[in-house]
Amino acid sequence: MLGDGFYARLSNTLGARGLRWAGKLNVPIYRLSGGRLLSKVGKGPVLLLTTTGRKSGEPRTAPVLYLAHGEAMILIDTNGGNEKLPGWSYNLRATPRAEVEVGGRKLAVTARVAEGAERAELWRASVDQYAGFDDYVKWLKRTPSVWVLEPASKARASEDHGSEDADVGTTRESAAAAGDTAPSDII
Numbered sequence: 001m002l003g004d005g006f007y008a009r010l011s012n013t014l015g016a017r018g019l020r021w022a023g024k025l026n027v028p029i030y031r032l033s034g035g036r037l038l039s040k041v042g043k044g045p046v047l048l049l050t051t052t053g054r055k056s057g058e059p060r061t062a063p064v065l066y067l068a069h070g071e072a073m074i075l076i077d078t079n080g081g082n083e084k085l086p087g088w089s090y091n092l093r094a095t096p097r098a099e100v101e102v103g104g105r106k107l108a109v110t111a112r113v114a115e116g117a118e119r120a121e122l123w124r125a126s127v128d129q130y131a132g133f134d135d136y137v138k139w140l141k142r143t144p145s146v147w148v149l150e151p152a153s154k155a156r157a158s159e160d161h162g163s164e165d166a167d168v169g170t171t172r173e174s175a176a177a178a179g180d181t182a183p184s185d186i187i
Contacts, residue, residue, distance in 0.1 A: 011080030
């Protein structure tokens with residue numbers, strides 16, 4: 001198997017426009033195969049993220065490398081080490097509700113940006129899974145955002161309780177305690 005450094009260099013070489021076109025080719029193949037094809041970058045799993053276009057209001061789907069962390073999915077907006085933010089990051093900032101597709105299963109999610117110690121912990125866990133993120137950060141002048149996507153029903157329950165206690169067992173648990181989770185464990 002090729003190493004993470006190879007995939008990092010390849011995605012950076014494609015540039016933002018090339019990655020966008022590769023994504024447009026990836027989405028139908030991923031869907032037709034039920035997520036059996038084009039569902040990994042090295043050892044890192046890929047999901048399909050459908051956001052609402054911030055300008056068009058239309059659904060926009062992109063394949064994105066993710067980390068399964070409890071019930072949450074962690075995304076990092078490095079855009080393959082390209083300076084331009086990926087469109088999905090702009091779209092989530094405008095409308096934090098989205099849908100993820102892992103294999104053939106779909107789930108409504110609510111997104112937020114991790115900060116502080118939580119961001120540092122999730123960054124380390126993501127790099128442990130896909131070391132290419134460290135390469136990307138060397139090539140960027142910006143600091144990538146670490147996105148936490150939680151099941152929409154869970155996010156609503158946390159808001160309803162209005163307390164940090166409602167978040168126990170999700171992304172705030174340590175990466176070590178989360179253990180080895182597979183894409184099938186998150187849904």
